[in-house]
Amino acid sequence: MTAYWVRFAELPDGLAERVRLTVAGGRFDAVEIGVDAAPADVRLDGVVLPGFANAHSHAFHRALRGRTHGDGGTFWTWREQMYATASRLDPDGYFALARAVYAEMVSAGMTAVGEFHYLHHDHGGRRYADPNAMNDALVAAAAEAGIRLTLLDVCYLSGGLTATGHLPLDPVQERFSDGSVDDWAERVAGWSSPPGVVVGAAVHSVRAVPEKDLTRFAEVVSGLRGGGGPVHVHLSEQPAENAAVQAFYGCTPTALLARNGLLDERTSAVHATHLSEDDIAALGSARTYACFCPTTERDLADGIGPAHALAAAGSPLTLGSDQHAVIDMFEELRGLELHERLISNERGRFTPAELIAAATETGHRSLGRPDAGRLEAGALADFVEVSGDSVRTVGSRPDQIVYSATAADVRTVVVGGEVVVRAGEHRLGPVATLLAESLPTLEER
Numbered sequence: 001m002t003a004y005w006v007r008f009a010e011l012p013d014g015l016a017e018r019v020r021l022t023v024a025g026g027r028f029d030a031v032e033i034g035v036d037a038a039p040a041d042v043r044l045d046g047v048v049l050p051g052f053a054n055a056h057s058h059a060f061h062r063a064l065r066g067r068t069h070g071d072g073g074t075f076w077t078w079r080e081q082m083y084a085t086a087s088r089l090d091p092d093g094y095f096a097l098a099r100a101v102y103a104e105m106v107s108a109g110m111t112a113v114g115e116f117h118y119l120h121h122d123h124g125g126r127r128y129a130d131p132n133a134m135n136d137a138l139v140a141a142a143a144e145a146g147i148r149l150t151l152l153d154v155c156y157l158s159g160g161l162t163a164t165g166h167l168p169l170d171p172v173q174e175r176f177s178d179g180s181v182d183d184w185a186e187r188v189a190g191w192s193s194p195p196g197v198v199v200g201a202a203v204h205s206v207r208a209v210p211e212k213d214l215t216r217f218a219e220v221v222s223g224l225r226g227g228g229g230p231v232h233v234h235l236s237e238q239p240a241e242n243a244a245v246q247a248f249y250g251c252t253p254t255a256l257l258a259r260n261g262l263l264d265e266r267t268s269a270v271h272a273t274h275l276s277e278d279d280i281a282a283l284g285s286a287r288t289y290a291c292f293c294p295t296t297e298r299d300l301a302d303g304i305g306p307a308h309a310l311a312a313a314g315s316p317l318t319l320g321s322d323q324h325a326v327i328d329m330f331e332e333l334r335g336l337e338l339h340e341r342l343i344s345n346e347r348g349r350f351t352p353a354e355l356i357a358a359a360t361e362t363g364h365r366s367l368g369r370p371d372a373g374r375l376e377a378g379a380l381a382d383f384v385e386v387s388g389d390s391v392r393t394v395g396s397r398p399d400q401i402v403y404s405a406t407a408a409d410v411r412t413v414v415v416g417g418e419v420v421v422r423a424g425e426h427r428l429g430p431v432a433t434l435l436a437e438s439l440p441t442l443e444e445r
Contacts, residue, residue, distance in 0.1 A: 001022060001023065001024040001029065002022070002023045002024075002042060002417065003020055003021070003022045003023070003038065003040065003041045003042065004020065004021045004022075004023070004041065004042045004043075004044055004048075004414075005018075005019070005020050005035070005036075005037035005038070005041035005042070005043050005044070006019050006020075006021060006043075006044045006045075006046075006048040006385070007044070007045050007046065007047075007388075008046070008047045008048065008388070008398040009021070009047075009048040009049075009375055010047070010048065010049045010050065010353075010356055010375065010399075011031065011033070011375050011376065012374055012375070012376055014353065014399070015398055015399040016033045016034075017033075017034065018033070018034050018035055018036065018037075019031065019032065019033050019034075019035070019048070019375075020032040020035050020037075020038075020041060021048070021375060021381075021383070023381040023414075023417040024417075025417070026380065026381055026416035026417045026418075027378060027379060027380055027381050027417070028375065028376060028377050028378065028379050028380075028381050029377060030377055031375060031376055031377055044385045044411075044412060045388070046385040046386050046387045046388050046389075046411055046412075047385070047386045047388055047398045047401050048375070048383050048384070048385050048386075049109070049356060049360065049383065049384050049386060049402075050356075050360040050361065050372075050373045050374055050375055050382065050383055050384075051109065051110070051111025051112065051360065051372070051373070051382030051383055051384055051413070051414075051415065052108075052109045052110045052111060052112075052329040052359050052360060052363070052384065053110070053111070053112045053113075053114075053318070053319075053359065053360060053362075053363025053364040053366070053367055053369075053372070053373060054105055054110045054112065054113040054114065054319075054320050054321055054329070054363070055114045055268065055289075055291045055318040055319060055320040055363040055366050055367060056114055056116055056232070056268075056270050056291050056293055056318075056320025056321070056322050057101075057105075057113050057114060057115050057116060057320060057321060057322065057324070058115075058116055058322060058323055058324075059094075059097065059098040059101045059102070059115060059138065059141075059324075060085060060086060060089055060094065060097060060098075060119060061082060061085075061322070061323035061324055062097065062100075062101045062104075062323075062324040062327075062435075063085050063097065063439055064078075064081060064082060064085060064323065064325075065324060065325055067081070068081050074301065075237070075238055075300045075301065075302060076238075076240075078300055082323075083170075083172040083173075084172075086119055086172055086175065087123060087172050087175070089119060090122070090123075091128070091133040091134055091136070091137045092137070093438070094119065094134055094137045094138070094141075095137040095138075095140055095141050096141075096434075096437065096438040097141075097438040097439070098137065098138050098141035098142070099140075099141035099144050099145050099428075099434065099438075100145075100431060100434035100435040100437075100438050101141075101324065101327075101435075102141055102142050102145035102147045103144075103145040103146075103426050103428050103431045103434055104324075104327050104431050104435065105145070105147055105321075105327055106145055106146050106147050106413055106415070106420050106421060106426060107407065107410060107413070107421055107424070107426050107431055108327050108328055108329060108407035108410055109329060109384035109386070109407065109410045109413055110147065110327075110329060111147060111148060111372070111382040111383075111384070111413065111415045112147060112148035112149075112150065112363075112364055112367055112369060112372060112382070113142070113147050113148070113149060113150070113367075114150045114152055114200070114230070114232065114268075114320065114366070114367045115138055115142075115149060115150070115151050115152060116152050116154060116202055116232060116234075116270070117134070117135065117138060117151055117152060117153055117154055117202075118154035118156050118176040118202075118204055119134055119175060119176065120132075120134055120135075120175065120176060120177075120178065120187075121134075121174070121175045121176075121177075121178075122175065123175065124174070125169075125171075125174025125175055125177065127187075131187050131190065131191075132187065132190070132191040135151060135153070135191055135193075138151060139151070139193070139194060139197055142197075143194075144428065145420075145426075145428065146413075146415050146418065146420035146426075146427065147415065148196065148198075148369065148372070148382070148415065148416075149196075149197050149198070150197075150198040150199075150200055150230060150367035150368055150369070151193070151197060151198070151199055151200065152200040152201065152202040152230065152232050153184075153188050153199065153200070153201055153202065154176070154202040154203070154204050155178070155181060155184045155201070155202065155203055155204065155209055155213070155217055156173070156176040156177050156178075156204040156208045156209070157169075157177055157178075157179070157180070157181070157208060157209050157210065157213055158207070158208050158209065158210055159173050159208075160207050160208070160244075161206070161207040161241075161244040161245065161248060162244055162247075162248070163243075163244060163247035163248055164248070165248060166207075166210050176204070180213075181209075181213050181216040181217050181220060182216070182220065185220045185221075185224055188201070188224060189224060198229065198230070198367060198368040198369065199229060200229045200230035200231060200232065200367070200368060201217075201221045201224060201229065201230075201231050201232075202231065202232040202233060203217060203231075203232075203233040203257075203262070204233070204234060205233065205234040205235070205237075205241065205253075206233075206235075206241070206245055206253045206256050206257065207241055207244065207245075211249065211256060211260065214256070214257070214260040214262065215260050217260075217262070218260050218261040218262050228266065229266070229368055230266055230267075230268065230366060230367055230368045231262065231266055231267045231268070232267070232268040232270055232291070233257065233262070233267065233268070233269060233270065234270050234271060235253055235254065235257070235269040235270060235271060235272050236252070236253050236254065236269075236271065236272060236273055236274045236275055236279070237270075237271040237273055237274075237297075237302055238273075238274070238302065239274050239303075241253060241274075242274050252275075252276055252278070252279050254269075254275065254276075254278075254279035254282055254283060255278070255279070255282070257269075258282050258286070263282060263283065263286040263288045264286050264287070264288065265286070265287040265288070267286070267288045267289065268288070268289040268290070268291045268318065268366045269283055269288055269289065269290050269291065269315075270291045270293070270320070270322075271291070271292070271293065271297065271302065271305060272290045272291075272292070272305050272306075272310065272315075273297060273302050273303045273304070273305040274303060274305075275305070275306055275310075280306055280309050280310055280313050280315075281313055283310060283313065283314075283315045284310060284312075284313025284314035284315045285313070285314060287314055287315065287316070288315055289315060289316050289317070289318050289362070289366045290305070290307065290310045290311075290315040290316070290317055290318070291317075291318045291319065291320050291366065292305060292307055292317060292318070292319055292320075292332075292335075292336055293319070293320045293321060293322035293323075293332065294319075294331070294332055294334075294335025294336055294338075294339055295321065295322075295325050295326040295328075295331050295332060295335060296320075296321070296322035296323045296325060297322075298335070298339075299323070299325040300323070304339045304340075304342065304343055305339075307336055307339070307340060307349075307350075308340050308344070308349045308350070311350075316358075316362045316365075316366070317336065317358045317362065318358055318362050318363040318366045319332040319333055319336065319358050319359050319363060320332070320363075327407065328406055328407040329359050329407070330402055330405050330406050330407065330409075331406070331407075332359065333355040333356070333358060333359045333402060334355070334402070334403060336350060336355060336358065337349055337350050337355060352399060352400050352402055352403065353399075355402060356402060360373040360374075361373030361374050380416060381414060381415075381416060381417040382414065382415050382416065383413075383414050384410055384412065384413050384414075385410070385411045385412035385413075386401055386405050386409050386410060386411070387405075387409045387410075387411050388401060390405075390408070390409050392404050392405060392406060392408070392409060393405050393409055408424075410424065411423060411424055
């Protein structure tokens with residue numbers, strides 16, 4: 001049993017001072033408010049928040065950071081560079097890169113990640129001898145980095161969509177595909193995932209899974225591993241997607257998911273950028289999560305999604321770092337509010353507490369972890385200490401520190417009662433070194 005005395009802590013009822021968090025068996029055993037530090041307590045003088053949930057990640061995209069900006073272009077030209085990076089990965093290389101990326105996440109205060117995983121097979125689209133070798137690489141990477149993993153195994157069947165129909169897979173995309181929904185389900189069902197890993201399912205997008213396969217996906221996912229796990233999908237990230245679906249199917253992508261039974265309280269719509277009023281109402285009434293990735297959405301010029309309208313309609317909001325142009329949950333949660341300010345000319349569209357909830361409790365719930373993201377007895381003992389006296393945060397009110405802090409202000413990260421980051425240093429050592437050692441294998445030849 002370990003007791004932490006913290007000067008300020010963000011509890012379910014709001015910010016509290018002089019709090020003792022007692023941890024036993026990987027969970028909070030007790031939370032006491034307004035107490036003095038005892039000699040045996042571990043003292044944390046910053047602001048303690050629940051561990052952040054990165055609800056949407058593509059770990060291998062981290063290799064593109066700072067390398068895609070020289071020639072302008074669009075999301076679609078960026079995608080070609082992403083495909084080139086994907087073509088160079090094997091299980092060993094993916095393990096090394098993902099371990100470094102996950103360690104960077106933990107160093108930024110993220111204690112859980114939802115990995116939207118579609119890089120399944122070898123360079124020719126053939127299954128490895130172990131059909132889930134890439135899954136195992138991600139699991140091993142997360143374990144070493146000390147982050148909780150929800151592996152969202154992606155069904156990916158077509159190369160895109162035009163007004164005349166779905167396109168065949170291109171050579172790189174063949175790595176992503178199992179060929180059919182049933183073959184995808186057979187591979188997922190045959191994987192022995194280790195304890196502690198949540199296994200979810202995902203449709204890459206309505207561009208990549210034709211409607212007849214959406215119908216089948218909805219049927220098989222309800223029985224896969226007992227059903228009830230998280231289901232994620234990229235939704236309306238680009239206007240071109242909406243136009244193609246409207247031309248071929250005569251509806252919006254949201255309506256297409258709805259008529260195939262894929263909107264409900266376990267589903268997360270990732271990006272949800274270009275939505276109609278009917279789309280917003282449908283997502284809200286189904287209590288479908290909306291996962292925003294503000295640093296990616298502005299990096300790729302995707303646009304600003306209707307976060308406030310979705311929340312008002314009933315969609316819980318979550319946050320992810322997606323392509324990892326930035327790994328900093330403070331940037332993501334501020335982006336959610338600041339983007340709203342740009343389009344509304346109003347401040348305070350979300351309170352600091354609402355932004356923290358999106359980054360913590362709601363995000364964990366969307367990843368199949370309803371017992372995480374809260375500093376309360378019985379919850380998983382995952383938390384982060386943020387420095388209140390750095391050059392960025394000194395003078396900030398503790399209840400508003402998320403508006404001044406960055407990932408560099410994370411001092412301590414505890415996952416399941418285990419200290420993974422101490423005094424700003426990850427247990428694996430310098431994360432920049434891990435990244436430097438894993439990235440060269442992915443550079444253009």
